[in-house]
Amino acid sequence: MKGGCRMMRTKKYWKDTLEAYLYLLPAFLVLGMFSFYPVVKSVYMSFFDWSLLRENQYFVGLENYEKIVSDPVFRTAIVNTLRYVVGYVPISIGLGLLVAVLLNSKIRFRGPLRVAYFLPWVTSSVAISMVWRWIYNQHYGLLNMMLTGLAGVVNAVVAFVTFGNLTNVWQFSSPNWLMDPRWTIVNLVIIAVWQSLGYNMIIFLAGLQNIPQDIYEAAEVDGASPWQSFWKITFPLISPTTFFISIISIIGAFKLFTEVYVLYTGRPGPVNSGMTIVYYVYRNAFERYRMGYASAAAYILFAIIFIFTLVQMRASKRRIHYGS
Amino acid sequence: MLAEQQMWRYRLHKVFTKGILYVGLLAGAALMMLPFVWMLTSSIKAPEEITLRTIQWLPKAAQWQNYKIAWEAAPFNVYFKNSFLIAITVMGLDVVFSSLAAYAFAKLNFFGKNFLFLLFLGTMMIPGEVMLIPNYITMVNLGWVDTYAALIVPWTVSVFSIFLLRQFFLSIPHELFEAAVLDGCSRFKYLIQIMVPLSKPALVTVALFKFIGSWNSFLWVLIMTNTPTMRTIPVGLTYFVSDVGSYYNYLMAASTFAMAPILLLFLLLQKQFIQGIARTGLKG
Numbered sequence: 001m002k003g004g005c006r007m008m009r010t011k012k013y014w015k016d017t018l019e020a021y022l023y024l025l026p027a028f029l030v031l032g033m034f035s036f037y038p039v040v041k042s043v044y045m046s047f048f049d050w051s052l053l054r055e056n057q058y059f060v061g062l063e064n065y066e067k068i069v070s071d072p073v074f075r076t077a078i079v080n081t082l083r084y085v086v087g088y089v090p091i092s093i094g095l096g097l098l099v100a101v102l103l104n105s106k107i108r109f110r111g112p113l114r115v116a117y118f119l120p121w122v123t124s125s126v127a128i129s130m131v132w133r134w135i136y137n138q139h140y141g142l143l144n145m146m147l148t149g150l151a152g153v154v155n156a157v158v159a160f161v162t163f164g165n166l167t168n169v170w171q172f173s174s175p176n177w178l179m180d181p182r183w184t185i186v187n188l189v190i191i192a193v194w195q196s197l198g199y200n201m202i203i204f205l206a207g208l209q210n211i212p213q214d215i216y217e218a219a220e221v222d223g224a225s226p227w228q229s230f231w232k233i234t235f236p237l238i239s240p241t242t243f244f245i246s247i248i249s250i251i252g253a254f255k256l257f258t259e260v261y262v263l264y265t266g267r268p269g270p271v272n273s274g275m276t277i278v279y280y281v282y283r284n285a286f287e288r289y290r291m292g293y294a295s296a297a298a299y300i301l302f303a304i305i306f307i308f309t310l311v312q313m314r315a316s317k318r319r320i321h322y323g324s
Numbered sequence: 325m326l327a328e329q330q331m332w333r334y335r336l337h338k339v340f341t342k343g344i345l346y347v348g349l350l351a352g353a354a355l356m357m358l359p360f361v362w363m364l365t366s367s368i369k370a371p372e373e374i375t376l377r378t379i380q381w382l383p384k385a386a387q388w389q390n391y392k393i394a395w396e397a398a399p400f401n402v403y404f405k406n407s408f409l410i411a412i413t414v415m416g417l418d419v420v421f422s423s424l425a426a427y428a429f430a431k432l433n434f435f436g437k438n439f440l441f442l443l444f445l446g447t448m449m450i451p452g453e454v455m456l457i458p459n460y461i462t463m464v465n466l467g468w469v470d471t472y473a474a475l476i477v478p479w480t481v482s483v484f485s486i487f488l489l490r491q492f493f494l495s496i497p498h499e500l501f502e503a504a505v506l507d508g509c510s511r512f513k514y515l516i517q518i519m520v521p522l523s524k525p526a527l528v529t530v531a532l533f534k535f536i537g538s539w540n541s542f543l544w545v546l547i548m549t550n551t552p553t554m555r556t557i558p559v560g561l562t563y564f565v566s567d568v569g570s571y572y573n574y575l576m577a578a579s580t581f582a583m584a585p586i587l588l589l590f591l592l593l594q595k596q597f598i599q600g601i602a603r604t605g606l607k608g
């Protein structure tokens with residue numbers, strides 16, 4: 001009896017397997033060809049001096065990796081990317097949390113305000129980087145014109161308050177944002193913060209909604225100020241969300257390319273000041289056709305991102321563990 | 325008397341903090357909107373107004389013809405047609421293929437299920453840039469460079485969509501499935517007639533984000549297209565810059581119509597957008 005049952009089950013099992021594989025067929029084909037195969041192929045390619053311009057490829061072992069690691073341009077790319085990550089991630093998360101907390105209170109126009117903060121996230125990076133290129137223009141850009149105006153107001157106020165003893169305290173001379181390499185990462189950080197703040201805000205709002213309201217009420221009864229209840233209640237309880245956003249922001253930040261390409265019209269900024277890891281891959285693969293070399297660089301990027309993915313996976317496992 | 329005074333002070337304090345809250349939030353929102361506003365007003369300025377050194381918020385007379393000039397200065401109608409064609413096809417195929425795969429993972433027991441699911445999920449951890457180069461070579465070998473196939477086929481299945489739909493399918497009670505199968509409903513019929521209508525919110529989310537992802541995608545289109553007739557809006561726009569140089573009024577007009585479809589879509593489907601992100605926490 002039991003044996004018969006099992007036999008029937010196995011028969012059904014194999015029938016199910018066949019049916020399941022039919023459902024999975026398109027996914028197998030597409031992922032197999034454009035995800036699984038290239039992942040393996042690019043490891044293989046990274047050990048070759050691989051050029052599209054010739055028939056035969058030469059095995060070079062680890063030479064590509066050695067060359068990349070000792071290439072000063074690659075080091076610049078790493079340093080630039082790190083500076084970008086360190087500048088952008090904390091600011092965009094901090095501001096996203098701030099706006100989310102403010103919007104989470106009982107106020108009017110919540111909907112329209114949320115839309116206003118979120119709008120930059122849906123726009124195409126290319127079109128919006130074009131707009132920022134115009135804003136950063138040295139002579140006719142909005143940024144310098146606004147800063148000039150601001151400097152004028154500040155100087156007038158200071159002169160008035162000090163009875164004319166201090167004039168021109170803020171001597172503003174319009175920086176050339178896009179030509180001066182010192183500003184490159186700052187420019188990119190400003191765009192990234194502006195674009196991702198709303199996204200972070202939405203995720204934080206979802207997290208804030210999970211915090212029971214009565215904790216705040218109890219705290220208020222006990223005489224806690226809003227400031228205290230933020231640091232003692234909101235901040236610790238929202239920390240899993242903060243952590244999640246940090247990791248995905250860091251991973252996203254390591255892939256910076258489009259904004260640099262558009263802001264500097266197909267160049268990695270003045271004197272490589274906007275060179276990023278992905279830009280380095282792009283330049284070697286599609287401007288110099290060194291496919292093996294670029295594959296090795298892409299794998300180094302993968303390794304860096306993988307570390308952050310692992311950290312996130314471990315942490316989220318622990319979180320589920322605590323929850324249950 | 326004292327209690328009344330305290331009450332007043334409390335109220336005053338409340339009104340004051342609320343006032344600061346509103347001013348802060350509105351100022352922030354205005355700052356966020358500023359680039360869009362500047363884009364719009366710049367797009368209707370005359371050439372001599374573009375090169376003013378002081379802020380002029382509105383042009384003396386709106387130069388609507390800037391849009392026409394920009395539109396005709398590059399084959400934008402072709403770029404739009406390409407972007408729409410590719411985004412809609414990619415979206416449609418992804419919804420179909422990913423639903424099928426998600427259904428298998430959610431409702432069927434089969435050989436190698438867990439292994440395959442982990443294999444699929446594993447690709448989500450690998451940055452697309454790693455696959456870029458071998459995929460480019462594949463396209464060269466297939467002779468697909470500069471074709472729609474190259475811009476569509478690789479993006480018709482995404483593990484993210486499969487994962488999201490599987491989660492949603494799992495949340496639909498399994499008893500429903502068993503009852504339907506007992507009544508002689510085939511599994512495929514169950515997917516089409518019951519699962520799909522019940523999963524509308526998840527399907528809309530997947531479709532929406534796929535459409536936007538495709539519309540905004542840049543690097544792949546950049547390396548896969550050589551001829552202007554194959555370009556999409558974002559890539560066309562970067563070439564347009566080198567054509568018009570510093571005529572920022574035309575550039576801003578072009579930027580405006582490049583982002584218009586997505587902005588409209590967002591304003592129409594705000595709720596789905598925001599819920600979709602809050603639910604999935606996806607990064608575009």
